[in-house]
Amino acid sequence: MTNSISRSYLIPVFLLMLLLWGCSTSEEFSGYSYDPEGVTETSDKETNPHYTRAIGVNDGKIWVSNDFSGARMNDFYQVNDSLYRVTIKPERDAINNSPWYAFQIWSVAPDTINLQLDYEHGDHRYIPKLSKNSRHWQRIDSTNYSADTTRGTATLTLNLERKPLWVSAQELFTWDNYNTWTDSLASKSFVLRDTVGFSHNNRPILKLHISEANPDQPRGVMIITGRLHPPEVTGAIGAKVFINQLTSDTELARDFRNHFEVLAYPFANPDGVQQGHWRYNARGVDLNRDWEHFNQPEPRAIRNDLLPLKDDSLRKVFYGIDFHSTDENIFYPINREEETFPDDFTYQWIDSLTQEFPDYPIEVEPFPPNSPITKNWIFHTFGADAVTYEISDTAPRDSMKTVTRESARIIMQQLLDEINN
Ligand SMILES: [Zn+2]
Structure with missing residues (x-):
């Protein structure tokens, strides 16, 4: 008795599973796990502005700029005597976590600073690459770099001079x-x-x-x-x-x-x-x-x-x-x-x-x-x-x-x- 009940119960469950499996394979594709919702709706979307500018802080001693192809840097602040922060925002809020950044940074007189990368709508991902001419790139030395996975930020120690230093998520390829x-x-x-x-x-x-x-x-x-x-x-x-x-x-x-x-x-x-x-x-x-x-x-x-x-x-x-x-x-x-x-x-x-x-x-x-x-x-x-x-x-x-x-x-x-x- 017990057996026949469980068997008659199992058959519809099996059919239901088959049906669900069939549905899921023929289902309309709506995005991979890392995609934001609605990614396959590909009509034009509103994007966030990204203003091209150079920003000086600490009485004009430390500067950043995003005035070049491939740049991304939205704002720049001095947090305290030795800590500075750039904020980086995506072109649209609904986005997967590929937080690209690229900017130049320099100081009026030689200086060593700590610089925090702070993201909106994303967490730090790419290990910084540095260049003095935007052609030859080097991954930042690990002793000058730490990522805070809880806060999604990263802090870099940079030696600055008057000649701009390029800091970028990957080597620029534009x-x-x-x-x-x-x-x-x-x-x-x-x-x-x-x-x-x-x-x-x-x-x-x-x-x-x-x-x-x-x-x-x-x-x-x-x-x-x-x-x-x-x-x-x-x-x-x-x-x-x-x-x-x-x-x-x-x-x-x-x-x-x-x-x-x-x-x-x-x-x-x-x-x-x-x-x-x-x-x-x-x-x-x-x-x-x-x-x-x-x-x-x-x-x-x-x-x-x-x-x-x-x-x-x-x-x-x-x-x-x-x-x-x-x-x-x-x-x-x-x-x-x-x-x-x-x-x-x-x-x-x-x-x-x-x-x-x-x-x-x-x-x-x-x-x-x-x-x-x-x-x-x-x-x-x-x-x-x-x-x-x-x-x-x-x-x-x-x-x-x-x-x-x-x-x-x-x-x-x-x-x-x-x-x-
Ligand atoms: Zn891709």
Whole structure:
């Protein structure tokens, strides 16, 4: 008796669980755990002002400025004889915790001060990088830096002089860097630099077209996107190293370029980067959540440039890579159950990579392709395999570059193997 009761009770529970499980997998995507509410509603949003200015305190002895590209610093105070404070605010209050900051600081006479970084709508995250010329950067010495995880602040000890010191969440990598880099690439006969559209604030959306394939012959296509999120500098450096490898003068790279076309959009959120944003574009929208409705001009320009590939009988999309940064090295492939072309491509190259660098920490977390992000749009539009390639914010730059270069080499080899099959 007891048994039959519990069994008859269990069957509906099991059916209910099946039903709930079914619902949750087909449910409308509303954001990842770290996203603020409403992130997939990508119409224009009101943003907070960020006034460009230099501020002097302590009778004009200590100064800060945010008057340069990529800067973010909202206010500056003297707390007591040796403690100063900058406040840093995001471009919009509802935001995830990527609290970017960048400012210059100097003193009229040589001085050593303590400087507190104080955030609104966020907690301290990025270890400060220092520079005397905005080109060569060094991570702050750990003896001059402490983070207060309870209060979400950090305190730096800085030696100041009349010449400004740059203090930034990551090394600055802005339009000037992209311009110099892509300009030098464009001097190669097989690289074409182009503009596929403009941001809200009329900045160009850059495109690199890389190929030596015969335009009358069938060829594969690889799509690369980068810098949808402004503070993600390690991802930006990774994209640069990766693309440089594709354009290098090795036999493999030449062979690859003879059979493939690379369409790369490495600077997808120029307004966000130039304005020192934590996450969004100039209209307060997360550009990696707009690949379904395309309300924003930046993803729309990239999509419009790629869509003709759908009806192109000579060009077939094989792979897509979207470069980002987070707090670890992690690859987000498309769920293995989904059939992609080529199938399991990402898993194969990650296997090769981890075999080569067994001590380099790499995580892999497959995702269902139901969110409106770049990688999923590539998969849904072309059926191709695609990956979100996340590089740790704290990755040692040298080893990170070595591993990324090797990623490019493995991917070129694997793509050539696919096309020859
Ligand atoms: Zn990102």
